[in-house]
Amino acid sequence: MKNFRNYTLIALTAISLAACSSDDDADIPEIINEEEVITTVTLTLQSGSETIVLRSQDLDGDGPNAPTVTVSGDLDVSTVYNGSIEFLNETESPAEDITEEVVEESDEHQVFYTPSTGLDAAVTYEDFDGNGNPLGTIVTFTTGDTAGEGTLTVTLRHEPNKPNDGSLSDAGGETDVQVTFPVTVE
Amino acid sequence: MKFYLWLSIALLSITSTAQECTYTLSGYIIDLHDNEVLSGATIIVAGSEDAVMTDSLGKYVITGLCANNYTLQVSHPACETQIVKVDVNSNTTRNINMEHHLESLGDVEVVAHAHKSKSRTATEAVVNHDFLESNSAASLGDALKNLSGVTSLNTGNSVVKPVIQGLHSSRVVLITEGTRLQDQEWGVEHAPNIDVNAAGEVTVIKGAAGLQYGGDAIGGTIIIEPEQVPVKDTIFGRTIITGATNGRGGSITTSLIKSYNNGWYGGINGTLKRFGDAEAPDYVLSNTALSEKDISVRLGVNKYRYGVEGSYSIFDKESGILRSSHVGNAADLSVAINSQEPFVVEPFTYDIEAPRQEVTHQIAKLKSFYRFDNFGKLSAQVDYQRNNRLEFDIRRDSDDLRPSIDLQLETFGGKIDFDYTADNSITAKVGVSGNYQDHFPDPSTGVRRLIPDYQAFDFGVYALGSKNFGKWTLEAGARFDYNRINAEKFYATSLWEDRGYDVQFPQFEREEFQNQIFVKPEFEYNNFSATAGASYEVNDATTVSLNYALASRSPNVSELFSDGLHQSAARIELGDLSFNQEVANKISLNFTRSTDTWSFTIAPFANFIEDFILIEPTGVQQTIRGSFPVWEYRQTQARLLGFDIDNNVQVTDRFEFSNQFSLVKGKDKTLDRALINMPSASTRNTITYHIPEVNNLKLSLESNYVFRQNEFPDTNFDVFIPETNTTELVDISTPPDAYHLLNFRSSIDFAINEKSKLNVGLMVNNLFDTSYREYLNRQRYFADDLGRNVLLQLKINY
Numbered sequence: 001m002k003n004f005r006n007y008t009l010i011a012l013t014a015i016s017l018a019a020c021s022s023d024d025d026a027d028i029p030e031i032i033n034e035e036e037v038i039t040t041v042t043l044t045l046q047s048g049s050e051t052i053v054l055r056s057q058d059l060d061g062d063g064p065n066a067p068t069v070t071v072s073g074d075l076d077v078s079t080v081y082n083g084s085i086e087f088l089n090e091t092e093s094p095a096e097d098i099t100e101e102v103v104e105e106s107d108e109h110q111v112f113y114t115p116s117t118g119l120d121a122a123v124t125y126e127d128f129d130g131n132g133n134p135l136g137t138i139v140t141f142t143t144g145d146t147a148g149e150g151t152l153t154v155t156l157r158h159e160p161n162k163p164n165d166g167s168l169s170d171a172g173g174e175t176d177v178q179v180t181f182p183v184t185v186e
Numbered sequence: 187m188k189f190y191l192w193l194s195i196a197l198l199s200i201t202s203t204a205q206e207c208t209y210t211l212s213g214y215i216i217d218l219h220d221n222e223v224l225s226g227a228t229i230i231v232a233g234s235e236d237a238v239m240t241d242s243l244g245k246y247v248i249t250g251l252c253a254n255n256y257t258l259q260v261s262h263p264a265c266e267t268q269i270v271k272v273d274v275n276s277n278t279t280r281n282i283n284m285e286h287h288l289e290s291l292g293d294v295e296v297v298a299h300a301h302k303s304k305s306r307t308a309t310e311a312v313v314n315h316d317f318l319e320s321n322s323a324a325s326l327g328d329a330l331k332n333l334s335g336v337t338s339l340n341t342g343n344s345v346v347k348p349v350i351q352g353l354h355s356s357r358v359v360l361i362t363e364g365t366r367l368q369d370q371e372w373g374v375e376h377a378p379n380i381d382v383n384a385a386g387e388v389t390v391i392k393g394a395a396g397l398q399y400g401g402d403a404i405g406g407t408i409i410i411e412p413e414q415v416p417v418k419d420t421i422f423g424r425t426i427i428t429g430a431t432n433g434r435g436g437s438i439t440t441s442l443i444k445s446y447n448n449g450w451y452g453g454i455n456g457t458l459k460r461f462g463d464a465e466a467p468d469y470v471l472s473n474t475a476l477s478e479k480d481i482s483v484r485l486g487v488n489k490y491r492y493g494v495e496g497s498y499s500i501f502d503k504e505s506g507i508l509r510s511s512h513v514g515n516a517a518d519l520s521v522a523i524n525s526q527e528p529f530v531v532e533p534f535t536y537d538i539e540a541p542r543q544e545v546t547h548q549i550a551k552l553k554s555f556y557r558f559d560n561f562g563k564l565s566a567q568v569d570y571q572r573n574n575r576l577e578f579d580i581r582r583d584s585d586d587l588r589p590s591i592d593l594q595l596e597t598f599g600g601k602i603d604f605d606y607t608a609d610n611s612i613t614a615k616v617g618v619s620g621n622y623q624d625h626f627p628d629p630s631t632g633v634r635r636l637i638p639d640y641q642a643f644d645f646g647v648y649a650l651g652s653k654n655f656g657k658w659t660l661e662a663g664a665r666f667d668y669n670r671i672n673a674e675k676f677y678a679t680s681l682w683e684d685r686g687y688d689v690q691f692p693q694f695e696r697e698e699f700q701n702q703i704f705v706k707p708e709f710e711y712n713n714f715s716a717t718a719g720a721s722y723e724v725n726d727a728t729t730v731s732l733n734y735a736l737a738s739r740s741p742n743v744s745e746l747f748s749d750g751l752h753q754s755a756a757r758i759e760l761g762d763l764s765f766n767q768e769v770a771n772k773i774s775l776n777f778t779r780s781t782d783t784w785s786f787t788i789a790p791f792a793n794f795i796e797d798f799i800l801i802e803p804t805g806v807q808q809t810i811r812g813s814f815p816v817w818e819y820r821q822t823q824a825r826l827l828g829f830d831i832d833n834n835v836q837v838t839d840r841f842e843f844s845n846q847f848s849l850v851k852g853k854d855k856t857l858d859r860a861l862i863n864m865p866s867a868s869t870r871n872t873i874t875y876h877i878p879e880v881n882n883l884k885l886s887l888e889s890n891y892v893f894r895q896n897e898f899p900d901t902n903f904d905v906f907i908p909e910t911n912t913t914e915l916v917d918i919s920t921p922p923d924a925y926h927l928l929n930f931r932s933s934i935d936f937a938i939n940e941k942s943k944l945n946v947g948l949m950v951n952n953l954f955d956t957s958y959r960e961y962l963n964r965q966r967y968f969a970d971d972l973g974r975n976v977l978l979q980l981k982i983n984y
Contacts, residue, residue: 168908177810
């Protein structure tokens with residue numbers, strides 16, 4: 001590739017010198033679509049026929065536009081929800097499913113769910129890595145009997161200390177995703 | 187020789203007839219090899235009894251000559267005697283070059299220590315060969331740090347950038363053996379790629395007075411010169427082995443030079459360094475191991491009239507970046523700052539894992555000179571440099587071993603200089619230089635390019651000179667530089683529009699691809715720089731000089747094109763396409779008093795920089811990974827004031843005391859506040875005890891006190907911490923406390939045989955294992971600086 005590019009350059013330079021014209025746009029460097037980026041996080045909570053979708057979407061990646069956070073509805077008190085999370089890179093077409101990568105390297109990842117103090121809810125891990133430590137792409141989300149408002153923060157950590165006590169500070173590692181959803185329990 | 191002499195005398199006595207004899211013949215006797223003047227040379231006019239000697243400036247005057255062809259016999263204790271013929275028809279000036287190599291024959295070090303001022307009026311500092319040798323295992327930045335006014339900007343312990351009177355990176359020009367180092371010194375974590383062991387001497391010009399090297403050296407110029415090779419049949423070299431406890435590693439460097447009487451010479455220099463994780467007093471600094479391999483070779487011929495040298499060097503360094511400094515987002519950064527210990531402390535290892543850098547720098551060069559009698563020296567040089575830089579970040583997919591950054595910078599350069607040497611009271615130099623540069627960021631990294639593809643063209647022309655009028659020396663110079671840059675870059679369309687570039691620079695737009703836009707920015711800059719100065723010799727001991735330097739620097743590619751997340755720094759960096767040149771006006775004063783027992787220099791300066799480019803935090807940006815601090819480049823009116831003091835007292839024959847103090851105050855005049863990242867005031871005091879009769883034993887104790895930087899801008903920001911459901915202040919501004927380090931150095935010589943000498947050195951840095959953090963170390967948020975380090979050094983000269 002490098003050689004090819006050098007030859008192109010030499011050829012272009014020769015042509016532009018000979019023709020005495022400014023260089024044209026034929027020589028475009030290879031475009032890079034950021035592979036490391038996650039644009040979309042979707043947490044789906046399901047109880048019976050009710051489905052609540054919490055989504056954060058940031059289509060310009062690290063660009064200046066902030067992510068758009070949407071929550072499709074309120075949660076019910078004293079209800080058990082089956083939760084599953086999906087990470088996508090939508091800068092590529094078709095979108096790349098990062099969840100698969102997280103599951104494949106389960107021992108290097110963990111998703112943390114952190115409800116704020118005003119939110120009466122508990123999260124239980126339902127999937128585990130090869131060493132039996134929690135992974136967190138599938139969870140059970142159980143609301144208590146107190147109605148209220150608060151936030152739920154979802155954090156994907158890369159290379160956390162495993163096992164850990166479930167807190168972000170004990171886990172260490174790098175944050176790949178951190179999204180805070182406003183949640184109401186009625 | 188004698189035959190010609192007697193023949194001349196015989197001829198002269200025949201042809202001489204009575205005539206008016208009132209003419210004067212005068213000139214300087216100059217060492218051919220380093221242009222030093224030779225005092226105490228004897229000139230005998232053949233056929234007469236007239237014999238004169240050169241004065242301390244190397245000047246001779248012979249009076250009462252007739253219009254005739256004279257033969258002079260010129261002799262000097264250190265040179266081969268020469269016979270020179272001179273036509274005298276009027277008062278005549280004739281400079282005579284001599285081969286000054288008998289002295290260097292007996293002692294090679296005499297040559298290595300010969301130092302020629304680079305500028306007559308600017309403030310200069312020199313690191314000599316001995317000091318470089320004792321820092322054999324360290325980096326160039328560390329070795330220079332011992333000069334007053336020079337500090338360092340670190341990313342951990344092995345990535346060290348020199349800072350001259352508060353300025354660094356693109357503002358400091360590095361010249362290695364006449365070649366401007368074209369490495370990727372755009373950002374803080376790009377250290378110069380130089381092996382200190384290949385240098386004979388390093389000179390630092392504080393400020394932009396070194397016009398022959400470049401007009402954009404707003405901070406200063408660092409000139410690295412190799413050891414001089416004597417014209418003589420000889421072979422010599424040295425090997426230095428250093429072992430260090432901190433990092434549990436060491437370095438070995440060896441050099442060998444072979445030269446011949448006919449002027450041919452060759453030299454080779456190799457260095458190997460290997461260190462494991464460095465250690466702070468309380469913990470291992472995980473992933474700070476280092477590996478370096480350098481080789482340089484040169485081959486040339488140095489004749490009376492001409493010389494040619496070809497050389498090649500390769501510098502290859504791999505260094506780990508502190509594991510704990512790799513944080514995910516601003517919340518992680520806040521936790522790291524508030525935590526006393528680093529996140530990751532692993533057992534000691536020699537392994538170098540991600541995040542790490544791997545830099546290879548190659549220089550190939552051909553240079554030559556031709557000397558014109560009684561006129562000057564013409565030098566020409568062509569060089570090629572290739573800098574390849576790989577940065578390996580921690581990837582989400584740990585099986586992916588590709589670097590995140592793979593940059594290759596190729597530079598083709600050429601220059602021609604002419605040095606006028608016919609009159610010793612004048613120095614004059616003119617020159618032209620040109621560069622073509624091609625930067626290629628390899629797309630196979632799969633990570634968007636931090637620095638775009640670009641081609642750059644530079645062309646410079648300069649003239650400078652100085653003239654001596656008795657006690658006064660005046661100096662002046664001017665330089666013009668043309669820079670052109672043609673870049674090819676993909677921007678995120680949202681950023682392109684957010685910055686208003688779609689309105690300001692629609693002519694650069696070429697094509698849109700989904701959420702990226704391809705642009706071809708082209709910029710041209712015309713830079714003018716100049717210097718003027720005067721130096722006055724008050725008496726034999728005291729000299730005062732004043733220098734004014736005007737310098738212009740074009741914005742560099744990272745200042746123009748940075749856009750987006752800089753992974754390893756956990757920050758979003760934004761450049762600005764609308765930047766124009768920085769223009770600096772610097773006035774520096776230099777007062778030197780030097781007697782046998784006391785030398786003292788005070789050098790105050792004022793540097794006013796228009797459109798000074800700096801990067802500092804401006805806020806927080808939300809992404810799906812959490813919030814990130816945004817660091818934006820901006821231009822401002824800056825003012826730097828400061829002074830350096832050097833003080834050296836020879837108390838007795840054995841006891842010496844030296845003291846340095848440096849202060850810089852940087853002000854952002856536009857915002858009326860302190861400039862970010864200005865070095866703290868510091869002082870260094872050393873006592874040395876020397877016992878020559880005990881194998882030249884030297885003992886010294888050095889105290890280095892660094893004050894707290896009390897002047898800094900408040901660029902703190904708030905960040906939401908989900909765990910505690912609170913918003914917390916991220917204190918990235920507040921500098922760390924003052925600190926004091928004690929260092930011990932000792933050395934002793936042992937004679938191995940007539941020619942070889944073994945020098946053993948024992949050094950202890952940070953004697954009391956003090957925990958400290960340095961304001962200009964980017965990793966100060968994450969970990970303490972280096973703890974105690976005991977170094978043992980063996981140096982064999984042969």
